[in-house]
Amino acid sequence: MNYYMGVDVGTGSARVCIIDAAGVILAVESRQIRTWNDRPDFYEQSTEDIWSAICHCSRSVLKTAAIEPELVKGIGFDATCSLAVLDEKTDEPISVAGPDFREKTRNVILWMDHRPKAETMQINATNHNLLKYVGGQMSIEMEVPKVLWLKNNMPSNLFERCKFYDLADALTHIATGKETRSFCSTVCKQGYVPVGVDGSVKGWQEDFLSAIGLQDLVKDNFRKMGGVNGENGLWASAGEVIGDLCEQSARELGLKPGVKIGSGVIDAYAGWIGSVGAKVDLGGQSLDLDCSNNDVEQAFHRLAVVAGTSTCHLVMSKDPVFAKGIWGPYRDVLLQGRWLAEGGQSTTGALLHNVLTTHPSYAAALDQSKTLSTNIFDFLNKHLEDMCAQRGASSIGYLARHIFFYGDKHGNRSPIADPNMRGAIVGLSLDSSVDDLALQYYVAMEFIAQQTRHIIDTLNDAGHKITSIFMSGGQCKNGLLMNLIANATGLPVSIPRYIQDAVVLGAAILGAKAASVDDRGETEGLWTIMDRMSQTGRVVYPTKDENEKKLLRAKFDVFLWMAKAQQDYRRHIDDVLLSAVCR
CATH class of the missing domain: 1.20.58.2240 (Methane Monooxygenase Hydroxylase; Chain G, domain 1)
Known part of the structure; x- marks a missing residue:
């Protein structure tokens, strides 16, 4: 029997699970991670603290599940879309804690950090074409405004040493010891347009970065942001193999070196992976196919609502659909050749x-x-x-x-x-x-x-055809809230079997995809694995x-x-x- 590990880093805790080949969770463990909030709108974390929590949870779930480490064949990571900063030569953390930047371990600006107000306005004032891929304007929660804030406030010699990662990418970098990036983490929040889309040649937009004052990131083929795919960087869609678990990280996690690592995703996207593939009777919704034939086309009508500290709303489409105030559409981030749109609530x-x-x-x-x-x-x-x-x-x-x-x-x-x-x-x-x-x-x-409802109406008015909601996260336990969402939207709400663990299940599915790699370097389709591993839950229907x-x-x-x-x-x-x- 082969097993797979999922690692989920949310806003307040790290969570690790072990699943079997059927997608059954055998053990799950979580541990709090520290957030520094010394000033209003400033929220900082530490990759060292986060990695320590992950290692504790990994060793714990192996013991609880009584699984020999060599039976774990794949690992997937997800994390909040937060900015992590490492020294590009030594991989040591670089402080993001201004104004003196002396707290070295505090090297993560959390997604909910709202310090770059002026920088966000400056970026959006450019009206650059790529902004249409983030709903018409870049959010203060995204990472480019945070990088610009660091440039404006850091000593120039310190900024010169920085290399910038989405948090999930930073964790897979630590796990593999290699320089790799995920399309999910970067396309979504950092101003990257996939090659071939809208005239994009290298993914990164040189004119955009120069216009907002980040010419430093253009140097050496965008080295500080991960480089150019196939030239000086390696980029992958969700769950594609990005490397093997290195010896040092294997020791720390209690695993064996060589475990396949799947390209990571943002935590909300792992919620999509861990929930929307379930076979669910949605009460005869006209646009949802027979639940016995769980075709990928169903994903185009299912809204994943991933609820935690904040809530994300994710819907897939065959072709790009643009909606004002909705992030995306993003291509290739989960299913290759498909587009994903993301709405959200900053606090729930x-x-x-x-x-x-x-x-x-x-x-x-x-x-x-x-x-x-x-x-x-x-x-x-x-x-x-x-x-x-x-x-x-x-x-x-x-x-x-x-x-x-x-x-x-x-x-x-x-x-x-x-x-x-x-x-x-x-x-x-x-x-x-x-x-x-x-x-x-x-x-x-x-x-x-x-x-x-406001988000769903906006998505549907733009061209989506959402007919059901697939919830995940701890809020699913609140029956009154689930009824309110069903009643306000008029849509059935599917509750997963693993209410609080759908996100970490999604991360483990990424590990299963990586472990499926064959001699040609190809992996099994993500939707096929989701169909096999997703667990049926229950449905809340709207009031009559x-x-x-x-x-x-x-x-x-x-x-x-x-x-x-x-x-x-x-x-x-x-x-x-x-x-x-x-x-």
Whole structure:
């Protein structure tokens, strides 16, 4: 029996699993990783800390699964789309912690770091053609603005030593000891257009990098960013073999050298791999094929929603589809010759945590949930049901009908694509009881569901044909939230068998693909492996209650009004201040 290892690095933890040839998870282990947040909008991590967590988890899952190390034939990595910086000569970490850059181990700028505000505006002011591949403008979460910030703030001699990686690429670099890059990690967030697309010759766009002040990255055929595929760089689609596990990394992971390493992906993309291939009865959706014939064409109608600290929305298409405020379309990142679009919510899990922990009654609610031996979310869901019964309300939504919540507390990723968006609530009273906490928690979930609809509407209006949602991540455990998403969007929501582990399962599938390499260097198709290894879960269907649907449609109108009103308010204030300065 052969086994495969998946490594997933999320925002707050590293997770490792072992799967068998059928895709059954035999063991999984996670460990927290450290984030430094010394200043607002600055979030930093360490590749050394992350690698240490991965090694601990690897040794642990091997022991738990009672698997001999030599039976592990392939490894796949995924990670958040964060910027990692190494010394290009020594591979040692280079500090990203300004202003003095002395904290050497802090060499990762986390995706949610919003320090490069001016740099992002400068980049988008170029209106360069490649920006159409990131929804019309580059996001502050992406890596090129962060690199530009480093150039503007680092001592020039230190910047000259830097080599820049997406975090998943940095980890596979450590694992193999070789210089390789993933199309998934780079095409998506770093201003790379695949060769042959829109006149692209080398992938990297020299005129773009020069226009934004990053001429340093053009030198030596874009060496600092990974080079040019086939010339001074090696690039691969998801799961293609990029090398073997080197001796040092094998010792640290508790494995044997020579294990095949698959080209890594962004963590959300691993969620797509670990969820959308499942054979699921979606209730006769007209555009979804018979679930007994799990054809790759089904992927074009299935939206993967990968929910964690933030949430990503991924949909595949045969041809490129451009949508304002939606990242992509990206070619070859998962399935060769196919295009992927990505929407997203900057905070979902983080939003719910913020709403709960900042409320005056959070401690009381937490104590009550512990008394009942349940988690805070299940406690609040039951509390809302009890409130309905006590007040004779037809639904929880009816209880909250006059509370209007807008939750972009950390900016909007899609489709408004405005990092300056913030949260707002209308309908507050003097009540600070657990009842009020429960209602605010509910309308925060209602916001998440309505924004999911906003993203889906934007995708479908642009030409996609989404007919179902495939969720993954810990939020899938929240039945009330899953019902809200199904009801707000009007689409069935598939919940995977491995609710919290679909992402790390996707990483392990990359390892299985790498291990399938034959004598000609070719590997088995990714969708074929997904079809074989994906595990069936359950489906949440949208409500048939017409009153519930009408209420959610009405509140969606308010959701859109609140978004526009906030932008209008800011514009009005800025116009007044500008006119005052001019006088």
